[in-house]
Amino acid sequence: ELKVEQNPLFLSMQEGKNYTIYCNYSTTSDRLYWYRQDPGKSLESLFVLLSNGAVKQEGRLMASLDTKARLSTLHITAAVHDLSATYFCAVDRDDKIIFGKGTRLHILP
Amino acid sequence: DAGVTQSPTHLIKTRGQQVTLRCSPKSGHDTVSWYQQALGQGPQFIFQYYEEEERQRGNFPDRFSGHQFPNYSSELNVNALLLGDSALYLCASRPGGSIVDEQYFGPGTRLTVT
Numbered sequence: 001e002l003k004v005e006q007n008p009l010f011l012s013m014q015e016g017k018n019y020t021i022y023c024n025y026s027t028t029s030d031r032l033y034w035y036r037q038d039p040g041k042s043l044e045s046l047f048v049l050l051s052n053g054a055v056k057q058e059g060r061l062m063a064s065l066d067t068k069a070r071l072s073t074l075h076i077t078a079a080v081h082d083l084s085a086t087y088f089c090a091v092d093r094d095d096k097i098i099f100g101k102g103t104r105l106h107i108l109p
Numbered sequence: 110d111a112g113v114t115q116s117p118t119h120l121i122k123t124r125g126q127q128v129t130l131r132c133s134p135k136s137g138h139d140t141v142s143w144y145q146q147a148l149g150q151g152p153q154f155i156f157q158y159y160e161e162e163e164r165q166r167g168n169f170p171d172r173f174s175g176h177q178f179p180n181y182s183s184e185l186n187v188n189a190l191l192l193g194d195s196a197l198y199l200c201a202s203r204p205g206g207s208i209v210d211e212q213y214f215g216p217g218t219r220l221t222v223t
Binding site: 090 | 140142201214217
């Protein structure tokens with residue numbers, strides 16, 4: 001059974017600091033997604049990672065994928081308050097998509 | 110391009126009733142997936158439709174059923190509603206057969222069962 005674990009589940013950090021969210025999954029996958037969700041809102045797609053060693057960056061966010069370790073990371077550089085949200089990773093195997101529990105990120109001004 | 114649309118936005122039902130939620134995929138997308146997101150939790154995969162057939166299904170009882178129409182729009186039906194069915198129901202679409210394309214989520218339907 002495909003399982004996805006994120007850590008930490010909660011993260012409070014100061015503006016300007018760097019931090020990393022980790023996503024481990026239990027079996028091989030076809031795709032790995034990162035999403036952002038603001039309170040009461042739907043999911044916004046951030047990144048789709050397909051292959052081992054894939055790295056994608058958008059602004060202060062960078063995602064990477066290590067398929068051998070079954071690990072993806074979402075790195076936040078010089079955090080700003082606007083990045084406060086819940087971040088989910090999700091793994092797609094044979095079109096069955098399993099989400100992690102999410103990391104609730106709170107960035108203090 | 111309207112993106113993924115869902116209706117209704119909010120819905121209140123009573124235990125034991127039945128509900129139908131609707132989703133129109135993004136233009137050019139033919140694959141639709143449904144998710145249930147309880148408060149404070151990650152989305153749970155319900156099922157995926159492609160070419161009007163259920164292609165994959167998560168761990169949900171048979172009370173949850175769906176349909177996809179020739180225009181690729183989709184419905185989610187839930188029978189015999191329970192209090193625990195209260196959640197945000199999300200629809201997502203992507204082009205079928207494409208390994209690189211991401212899926213796009215609709216705004217969701219918030220279902221409250223009393």
